[in-house]
Amino acid sequence: MKKLVLLVSALAFSSGLYAQSDTTTQDLGEVLIQENRIQLPFSKQNRNISLISKLQIETTPARSLAEILSFVPGVDIRQRGVTGVQSDVSIRGGSFEQTLMLLNGIKLSDPQTGHHMMNIPVPLVNIDRVEVLKGPASRVFGQNAYAGAINVITELSDKRYARVQGYAGDYGMKGINFAGSLPVGNYKQNLAISYDDSNGHWYNSDYQVSNIFYEGGVDLNEKNELKGMIAYTDRSFGANGFYSSAFPDQWESVQTTLSSLSHSLTLENFYLNTRGYFRRNADEYVLKKNEPEFYQNNHTTDVFALEANGNFESKFGKTGFGLETRKEAIESTNLGSRDRVLTGIFLEQMVNFGSKVDLRAGVYSNYYSEYGWKHFPGAEIGFQATSDLRLYSGYGISYRIPTYNDLYYKGPTNIGNDQLEPEQAENFEIGAKWSKSGLFAELVYFNRSTDNLIEWTRLDADTPWQPQNFSEVIFNGIEASLNYRVSPTGRRVQIKEFMFSYNYIDADLINQPGIETRYSLTALKNQVIGGVLVGIGKKLEWNTKMRNVERMNQDPYFLLDMRVDYNRTGKIGFFAEASNITNTDYIESGTVQMPGRWFRAGFMLNLE
Template identity: 90%
Template sequence: MQKLGLLISFLAFSAAAFAQTDTTTQDLGEVLIQENRIQIPFSKQSRNISLVSKLQLETTPARSLAEVLSFVPGVDIRQRGVTGVQSDVSIRGGSFEQTLMLLNGIKLSDPQTGHHMMNIPVPLVNIDRVEVLKGPASRVFGQNAYAGAINVITELSDKSYARVQGYAGDFGMKGINFAGSLPIGNYKQNLAISYDDSNGHWYNSDYQVSNIFYEGGLNMNEKNELKGMVAYTDRSFGANGFYSSSFPDQWESVQTTLASLSHTLTQNNFYLNTRAYFRRNTDEYVLRRNEPSFYQNFHTTDVFALEANGKFDTKLGTTGFGLETRKEAIESTNLGNRARVLTGIFLEQLVNLGSKADLRAGVYSNYYSEYGWKHFPGAEFGFQATTDLRLYSGYGISYRIPTYNDLYYVGPTNIGNDQLQPEQAQNFEIGVKWSKSGLFAELVYFSRSTDNLIEWTRPDADTPWQPQNFSEVKFNGIEASLNYRVSPNGQVVQVKELNLSYNYINADLINQPGIETRYALTALNNQAIGGVLVGIGQKLEWNTKMRYVERMNQDPYFLLDMRVDYNRTGKIGVFTEASNITNEDYVEAGTVQMPGRWFRAGFMLNFE
C-alpha cells in the first residue's frame, strides 16, 4: 500500500503542475470508433471505451503492443517474458480466451487456443491507434468478444514517408523496424517490417520475432474503394515456465499469416463493406527443447471468412446490418483433424430520442455447426445532460464456444474435456463521462453474470489440469479514470498528457472443496495506473508510467517505467527507456519470473 500511495502522490503533484499550463486542447472526441457497421464518434459512445493514440504508442516505454496495452485501464496483460513475445490479454476479469483481438475489424481469434490471440502481424511502428471496447461485444463483433474487444487500427497515408527505428538493450536485446508509404495516384500503400531478438532474461527465455505487413488501397471513384492486406509474423521462443514449471526446457515456434481483400461502397446515406479474409496459424511445441522426440505437438489452424457489413440512414435513425460465414479447421498431431462452420447475422438500430438522448439496440444471431443457433441481444442508452456531461448504461449477452485445446488436448500437465458446453454471460454497466478543455473523466460500474464458465481445475498438484463448466459466477467492478491532453504551446516545460485510473473487480467464484482453479481466481482485483508525459523545450519528451497490480489470491506488485525521447518527430531522434526501475520481484503468468530493472536505447530516422 505504501507504493500505491507513492503512485497517488506522484500523480497529484503532476495534476497540480498541469493545472498551471496552457490548455490548448488536443481533442480526440470526434475520432470515429471503427466498428464494422454503425460508427459513432468517441464523444458520443454510450459504453466504456479506451483509445490508445499514436502519441501514446510512440512515447510509452514499451517495445511491443502487449506492453503498451498494460497501461490501459481494465486491461490485464500477462507476459511470459519481455516485449510480449508470448502474452495473454484479458478485460474486466475475463480469461485470455474471452477477449477478441481484431486488426482493422478482422477477427484474429484462433480455434486452437486463445494463447495465440496476441500474435498480431503488424510492427508497432505501423499502428495508428488502438480501440479497447470493454464489456460485451458479441452484438458488435460476434461470439468471441465475450468480455471485450481490442481493435488495432492502421491507416493508409496519402503522403510518402519512410521511418526507421532501431534499439538495443539488456539481455542481448536488439531490434530494427521499418515503415514506409508510397502513394501512386489514387493507390495508397504501406509497408512495415520488423525484427526483434534477445538472449532472454533467464534460462531458456530467448526469442526471435519477425513481422511483415503490407496494406494497399485504391480509390476507384467517389463511391468505390478497394483495400487489400497481407501480413506475416514468425516468433520462436524458449518457454521456460510458460505452461508448466515441471519442464524448464519447453520451446515453441508460431507463425501466423493473414490476408484480406475488401470493397467499400458509399452512396448518399448508404454504406456497404464486403470482405474476405484468410488466417493461418502454425504452432510447433516441444516439451524438451533438445529432445523433441520426448513430447512434440504440431498444430495448423485455418480460418476462411466472408463478411458483409453496412448501414443506411432513414427518418427513424441509422440501421446497421451484417452477415458473416466462417470456417475453422485444424490439423494437429494432438488435437486431431477437425472443422466447424459458423454463420452470423447482425442487425441494430440507432435512434435519437429528442435532442439529448439516444438508444442503440440490436441482436447478433449465430449458428455453429456444433451448437446450433444462439442469439445475443444488447442495447445502450445515452443521455447528454450538458455539453460536457454524458450519462449512459448498457446491457448485453456474450457467448464463447470452447477452443480445440479446451476440448481435446492431451498432455502431461493438461487434458481437455470434450463434454464442455459453451459459456454465456449477461452483462450490465452504467457510467458517466465528462469532457472539457482537454480533460476527460469517466466513472463506470459493471456486472457480469456468467453461466457455464469454462475453467481449468485439478484436485491436487500431481493431477493434470482439466477444464469444466461452473454453473454460475458473478464479476462486479468499478473503473475510474482521468485523462488530460494538450497540444504543444511553446512553453519550456509543459505537461502534454496525464493519465490516472483505478479499477476494482470482485469475483464470487467459490472453489469446490479440494478443487484448485487455474485462471478465474487470479483475475485483476485492484489496478491503479498513472502516467505523465512532459515536454521540455522543443525536442525533449519525458514519459513516466506507474502501475500497481493486485490479482486475486496473488501478491501485489508496483512497477515504475520511464522513457526519454529527443527529437522524436524530427529527421534524426534518439530515445532511452527503463523498465521496472524499482527492481520489483513479480510474476505475471505461469511461473515465469519477470526481469528486474532493465534498460534499452535506440534511434529514429524520419524521411518525408
C-alpha cells in the same frame, strides 16, 4: 541474413519518401470508433472505451503492443518475459480466451487456443491507434468478444513518409523496425517490417520475432474503394515456465499469416463493406527442445471468412446490418483433424430522441455447426446532460465456444474435456463521462453474470489440469479514470498528457474444497495506473508510467517505467527506456519470473 534482408527491403521501399508529421494535436473525441456497421465518434459512444493514440504508442516505455496495453484501465496483460513475445490479454477480470483481438475489424481469434491471440502481424511502428471496447461485444463483433474486444487500427496515408527505428538493450535485446507510405496516384500503400530478438532474461527465454505487413487501397471513383492486406509474423522462443514448471526446456515456434480483400460502396445515405479474409496459424511445441522426440505437438489452423457489413439512414434513424460466414479447421498431431462452420447475422438500430437522448439496440444471431443457433441481444442508451457531461447505460449477452485445446488436448500436465458447454454471460453497466478543455473523466460500474464458466481445474499438483463448467459466477467492478491531453503551447516545460485510473473487480467464484482453479481465482482485483508525459523545450519529452497490480489470491506489486525522447518527430531522434525501475520481484503468468530492472536505447530516423 534475415535481419539484413528485412533492413535492405525497408530502405529500398523508403527511397524518395517524406517525413511523418506529429500527431499530438489529434482530437480523440472526434475519432470514429471502427465497429464495422454503425460508427460513432468517441465522444458520442455509450460504452466504456479506451483509445490509445499514435502519440501514446510512440512515447510509452514499451517494445510491444502487449506492454502498451498493460497501461490501459481494466486490461490485464500477463507476459511471459520481456516484450511480450507470448502474452495473454483479458478485460474486466475475464480469461485470455474471453477477449477478441481484431486488426482493422478482422477477427484474429484462433480455434486452437487464445494463447495465440496476441500474435499481431503488424510492427508497432505502423499502428495508428488501438481501440479497447470493454464489456460485452458479441452484438458488435460476434462470439468470443465475451468480456471485451481490442481493435488494432492502421491507416493508409496519401502522404509519403518513412521511419526507421533501431534499438538495443539488456538481455542481448536488439531490433530494427521500418514503416513507410508510398502513394502512387490514387493508389495508397503502406509497408512495415520489423525484427526483434533477445537472449532472454532467464534460462531458456530467448526469442526471435519477425513481422512484415503490407496494405494497399485505391479509390476506384467517388463511391467505390478497394483495399487489400497481407501480413506475416514468425515467433520462436524458449518457453521455460510458460505452461508447466516441470519442464524448463519447453520451446515453441509460431507462424501466423493473414490476408484480406475488401470493397466499400458509399452512397448518400447507404454504406456497404464486403470482405474476405484468410488466417493460418502454425504452432510447433516441444516439451524438451533438445529432445523433440520426447514430446512434440504440431498444430495448423486455417480460418476462411466472408463478411458484409453496412448501414443506411432513414426517417427512423440509422440502421446497421451484417452477415458473416466462417470456417475453422485444424490439423494437429494432438488435437486431430477437425473443422466447424459459423454463420452470423447482425442487425441494429440507432434512434435519437430529441437532441439529448439516443438509443442503440440490436441482436447478433449466430449458428455454429456444433451448437446450433444462439442469439445475443444488447442495447445502450445515452443522455447528454450538459455539453460536457454524458450519462450512459447498457445491457448485453456475450458468448464463447470452447477452443480445440479446451475440448481435446492431451498432454502430461493438461487434458481437455470434450463434454464442455459454451459459456454465456449477461452484462450490465452504467457510467458517466465528462469532457472539457483537454480533461476527460469517466466513472463506470459493471456487472457480469456468467453461466457455464469454463475454468481449468485439478485435484492436486500431481494430477493434470482439465477444464470444467462452473454453474454461475458473478463479476462486479468499478472503473474511475482521469485523462488530460493538450496540444503544444510553446512553453519551456509543459505537461502534454496526464492519466490516472483505478479499477476494482470482485468475483464470487469460490474455490471448491479439494479443487484448485487455474485462471479465474487469479483474475484482476485492484489496478492503479498513472502516467505523465512532459515536454521540455521543443525537442525533449519525458514519459513516466506506473502500475500497482493485485490479482485475486496473489500479492500486489508495483512497477515504475520511464522513457525519454529527443527530437522524436525530427529527421533523427533518440530515445532511452527503463522498465521496472524499482526492481520489483513479480510474476504475471504461470511460473515465469519477470525481469528486474532493465534498459534499452535507440534511434528514430525520418527519411525524406
